[in-house]
Amino acid sequence: METTNTLTVKCPRLGCPSTLLRPHAAQLVSRPLIMLPEFGQTFERGPSMEAPETKNKEEWFWRVAQVMDFENIGVSHTATDGSKYLSCADCDIAPLGIQTSGDSVELLIANSRISYSK
Helix, strand or coil: CCCCCCCCEEEECCCCCCCCECCCCCCEEEEECCCEEECCCCCCCCCCCCCCCCCCCCCEEECCCHHHHCCEEEECCCCCCEEEEEEEECEEEEEEEEECCCCCCEEEEHHHCCCCEE
């Protein structure tokens, strides 16, 4: 049985009104090997970006198949390590998640890096 988000997924930054996902737009998945840069950064926009050195392990993510499944999301340029990171498109807080590469592309938002509303 697939578990979908029953609540609206919001940007976690206090005062940012951005909605990231509507209810039932994403599936809860476990990806225990994914490492994300420290939370709370603002990524610079540009043709390339350095891959952050300090990363934290995350396990539970909301997964969508394509970027258009989001209500509002920013996607970084490809970092030097091949990753693309997801941020709030309104306030640029990042990284909220990652876009995986390879044969099976997934867009994943870390459950621990978001907030919810009804």
